[in-house]
Amino acid sequence: MSLDAVAAALAPHRLAVTGAFHPGADDGAPDGTGTLVLASPGAGFWPHASAAPEFADGAPDPLDRWSARVLGGVAAGLGGAALFPFGGPPHPPFHTWALRGGQAFASPVGLLVHASHGLWLSFRGALALPGRLALPEPAASPCATCAARPCLSACPVGALGAAGYDLAACHAHLATGPACMTAGCRVRAACPISAGAARTPAQSAYHMRQFHP
Secondary structure, eight states, X not given: OOHHHHHHHHGGGTEEEEEEEOOOTTSOOOTTOSEXXXXXXXXXXXXXXXXXXGGTSOOSOHHHHHHHHHHHHHHHHTTSEEEOSSSOSSOXXXXXXXXXTTSEEEOTTSSEEETTTBTTOOOSEEEEESSOOOOOOOOOOGGGGOSSOGGGTOOTTSOEETXXXXXXXXXXXXXXXXXXXXXXXXXXXXXXXXXXXXXXHHHHHHHHHHHOO
Protein backbone atom coordinates (compact mmCIF):
# COMPACT_ATOMS: atom_id res chain seq x y z
CA MET A 1 0.00 0.00 0.00
CA SER A 2 1.09 3.58 -0.64
CA LEU A 3 -0.05 6.98 0.56
CA ASP A 4 -1.34 7.57 -2.98
CA ALA A 5 -3.54 4.47 -2.59
CA VAL A 6 -4.95 5.90 0.64
CA ALA A 7 -5.65 9.20 -1.13
CA ALA A 8 -7.38 7.29 -3.92
CA ALA A 9 -9.60 5.52 -1.38
CA LEU A 10 -10.60 8.86 0.16
CA ALA A 11 -11.12 10.72 -3.11
CA PRO A 12 -14.61 9.35 -3.99
CA HIS A 13 -15.82 10.81 -0.69
CA ARG A 14 -14.24 14.19 -1.49
CA LEU A 15 -11.75 13.77 1.33
CA ALA A 16 -8.05 14.57 1.09
CA VAL A 17 -4.90 13.48 2.90
CA THR A 18 -3.65 16.45 4.92
CA GLY A 19 -0.83 14.82 6.85
CA ALA A 20 0.67 11.46 7.74
CA PHE A 21 3.34 10.21 10.12
CA HIS A 22 4.73 7.09 11.78
CA PRO A 23 3.50 7.32 15.37
CA GLY A 24 5.60 6.45 18.37
CA ALA A 25 4.59 5.10 21.74
CA ASP A 26 3.72 8.58 23.07
CA ASP A 27 1.59 9.78 20.14
CA GLY A 28 -1.71 8.33 21.32
CA ALA A 29 -2.30 6.14 18.27
CA PRO A 30 -3.76 2.65 18.66
CA ASP A 31 -1.31 -0.16 19.29
CA GLY A 32 0.01 -1.60 16.05
CA THR A 33 -0.37 1.60 14.04
CA GLY A 34 2.42 1.89 11.49
CA THR A 35 1.11 5.04 9.78
CA LEU A 36 -1.51 7.54 10.89
CA VAL A 37 -3.13 9.46 8.03
CA LEU A 38 -5.21 12.61 8.56
CA ALA A 39 -8.29 13.11 6.39
CA SER A 40 -9.84 16.51 5.65
CA PRO A 41 -12.51 17.96 3.35
CA GLY A 42 -11.27 18.30 -0.22
CA ALA A 43 -12.61 19.83 -3.41
CA GLY A 44 -16.34 19.28 -3.84
CA PHE A 45 -16.72 18.08 -0.26
CA TRP A 46 -19.75 20.00 0.92
CA PRO A 47 -22.16 19.33 -1.99
CA HIS A 48 -21.19 15.66 -1.77
CA ALA A 49 -21.43 15.18 2.00
CA SER A 50 -24.53 17.32 2.53
CA ALA A 51 -26.43 15.22 -0.02
CA ALA A 52 -25.88 12.07 2.05
CA PRO A 53 -28.75 10.32 3.89
CA GLU A 54 -27.48 11.55 7.26
CA PHE A 55 -28.49 15.10 6.31
CA ALA A 56 -32.05 14.06 5.49
CA ASP A 57 -33.02 11.83 8.41
CA GLY A 58 -33.56 14.59 10.99
CA ALA A 59 -31.19 13.06 13.54
CA PRO A 60 -28.51 15.22 15.18
CA ASP A 61 -24.88 15.52 14.09
CA PRO A 62 -25.28 14.52 10.45
CA LEU A 63 -21.73 15.41 9.44
CA ASP A 64 -20.18 13.45 12.28
CA ARG A 65 -22.36 10.44 11.50
CA TRP A 66 -21.44 10.69 7.81
CA SER A 67 -17.76 10.86 8.75
CA ALA A 68 -18.03 7.82 10.99
CA ARG A 69 -19.75 5.79 8.29
CA VAL A 70 -17.50 6.82 5.42
CA LEU A 71 -14.14 6.77 7.17
CA GLY A 72 -15.06 3.61 9.02
CA GLY A 73 -15.64 1.95 5.67
CA VAL A 74 -12.43 3.30 4.15
CA ALA A 75 -10.41 2.19 7.17
CA ALA A 76 -11.88 -1.31 7.08
CA GLY A 77 -11.08 -1.60 3.38
CA LEU A 78 -7.46 -0.67 4.09
CA GLY A 79 -7.12 -3.01 7.04
CA GLY A 80 -6.99 -0.25 9.63
CA ALA A 81 -9.17 1.70 12.04
CA ALA A 82 -10.81 5.11 11.90
CA LEU A 83 -10.37 7.73 14.64
CA PHE A 84 -12.38 10.91 15.05
CA PRO A 85 -12.10 14.35 16.68
CA PHE A 86 -15.68 14.03 17.96
CA GLY A 87 -17.49 11.57 20.20
CA GLY A 88 -15.39 12.13 23.33
CA PRO A 89 -14.19 12.75 25.87
CA PRO A 90 -11.59 11.48 25.69
CA HIS A 91 -10.65 12.97 22.33
CA PRO A 92 -7.69 11.83 20.26
CA PRO A 93 -4.92 14.47 20.06
CA PHE A 94 -5.67 15.70 16.54
CA HIS A 95 -3.86 19.00 17.08
CA THR A 96 -0.66 17.18 17.98
CA TRP A 97 -1.17 14.70 15.14
CA ALA A 98 -1.57 17.55 12.68
CA LEU A 99 1.75 19.08 13.75
CA ARG A 100 3.38 15.65 13.46
CA GLY A 101 1.89 15.12 10.01
CA GLY A 102 4.36 17.38 8.23
CA GLN A 103 1.80 19.60 6.49
CA ALA A 104 0.32 21.75 9.29
CA PHE A 105 1.90 24.42 11.48
CA ALA A 106 1.10 26.93 14.21
CA SER A 107 -0.03 30.20 12.64
CA PRO A 108 0.48 33.74 14.00
CA VAL A 109 -3.07 33.64 15.45
CA GLY A 110 -2.54 30.25 17.09
CA LEU A 111 -4.78 28.26 14.74
CA LEU A 112 -3.33 25.46 12.67
CA VAL A 113 -2.41 26.47 9.14
CA HIS A 114 -1.94 23.91 6.37
CA ALA A 115 0.47 24.11 3.46
CA SER A 116 -2.37 23.93 0.91
CA HIS A 117 -5.59 24.40 2.94
CA GLY A 118 -4.47 27.47 4.85
CA LEU A 119 -6.52 28.37 7.93
CA TRP A 120 -9.56 26.45 6.64
CA LEU A 121 -7.87 23.26 7.82
CA SER A 122 -10.21 20.86 9.59
CA PHE A 123 -10.28 17.12 10.10
CA ARG A 124 -13.07 14.63 9.57
CA GLY A 125 -10.96 11.86 11.02
CA ALA A 126 -7.77 9.84 10.82
CA LEU A 127 -6.87 6.40 9.55
CA ALA A 128 -4.68 4.22 11.74
CA LEU A 129 -3.04 1.81 9.30
CA PRO A 130 -0.81 -1.15 10.16
CA GLY A 131 1.96 -0.65 7.59
CA ARG A 132 4.71 1.96 7.60
CA LEU A 133 3.95 3.78 4.38
CA ALA A 134 6.54 5.84 2.53
CA LEU A 135 5.93 9.50 3.34
CA PRO A 136 6.75 12.71 1.47
CA GLU A 137 9.17 15.27 2.80
CA PRO A 138 7.57 17.69 5.29
CA ALA A 139 6.25 20.91 3.81
CA ALA A 140 7.40 24.39 4.80
CA SER A 141 5.11 26.61 6.81
CA PRO A 142 3.37 29.11 4.49
CA CYS A 143 3.59 31.69 7.27
CA ALA A 144 7.38 31.81 6.92
CA THR A 145 7.10 33.67 3.62
CA CYS A 146 3.88 35.61 4.32
CA ALA A 147 4.97 39.19 4.97
CA ALA A 148 1.47 40.68 5.06
CA ARG A 149 0.06 38.29 7.70
CA PRO A 150 -3.54 39.44 7.13
CA CYS A 151 -4.80 36.92 9.69
CA LEU A 152 -3.55 39.17 12.49
CA SER A 153 -5.91 42.03 11.62
CA ALA A 154 -8.85 40.33 9.90
CA CYS A 155 -11.16 39.89 12.89
CA PRO A 156 -13.54 42.88 12.98
CA VAL A 157 -13.63 42.89 16.78
CA GLY A 158 -10.08 41.73 17.47
CA ALA A 159 -11.26 38.48 19.03
CA LEU A 160 -8.56 36.44 17.30
CA GLY A 161 -5.04 37.76 16.88
CA ALA A 162 -1.52 37.66 18.21
CA ALA A 163 -2.74 38.01 21.80
CA GLY A 164 -4.81 34.82 21.56
CA TYR A 165 -8.50 34.04 21.28
CA ASP A 166 -11.17 36.02 23.13
CA LEU A 167 -14.02 33.51 22.93
CA ALA A 168 -16.55 35.77 24.66
CA ALA A 169 -15.88 38.65 22.24
CA CYS A 170 -16.25 36.28 19.30
CA HIS A 171 -19.64 34.98 20.46
CA ALA A 172 -20.83 38.50 21.28
CA HIS A 173 -19.99 39.60 17.75
CA LEU A 174 -21.64 36.57 16.15
CA ALA A 175 -24.80 37.31 18.12
CA THR A 176 -25.22 40.52 16.12
CA GLY A 177 -25.65 38.47 12.94
CA PRO A 178 -22.62 39.59 10.92
CA ALA A 179 -21.31 38.05 7.74
CA CYS A 180 -19.13 35.73 9.81
CA MET A 181 -22.19 33.57 10.46
CA THR A 182 -22.87 33.01 6.77
CA ALA A 183 -19.41 33.17 5.21
CA GLY A 184 -17.27 31.86 8.05
CA CYS A 185 -14.49 33.29 10.17
CA ARG A 186 -12.83 36.25 8.48
CA VAL A 187 -9.47 35.38 10.02
CA ARG A 188 -9.52 31.93 8.44
CA ALA A 189 -10.63 33.37 5.11
CA ALA A 190 -7.93 36.07 5.14
CA CYS A 191 -5.09 33.58 4.89
CA PRO A 192 -3.74 33.71 1.31
CA ILE A 193 -3.48 29.91 1.27
CA SER A 194 -7.07 29.32 2.42
CA ALA A 195 -8.40 29.38 -1.13
CA GLY A 196 -6.73 26.00 -1.60
CA ALA A 197 -9.23 24.41 0.77
CA ALA A 198 -12.14 24.97 -1.65
CA ARG A 199 -14.36 25.86 1.32
CA THR A 200 -17.87 26.89 0.30
CA PRO A 201 -19.96 29.48 2.18
CA ALA A 202 -22.59 26.80 2.85
CA GLN A 203 -20.05 24.63 4.62
CA SER A 204 -18.77 27.57 6.66
CA ALA A 205 -22.33 28.52 7.63
CA TYR A 206 -23.03 24.98 8.81
CA HIS A 207 -19.96 24.96 11.05
CA MET A 208 -20.72 28.42 12.40
CA ARG A 209 -24.20 27.25 13.40
CA GLN A 210 -22.64 24.38 15.32
CA PHE A 211 -20.20 26.75 17.01
CA HIS A 212 -22.73 29.52 17.71
CA PRO A 213 -26.26 28.04 17.64
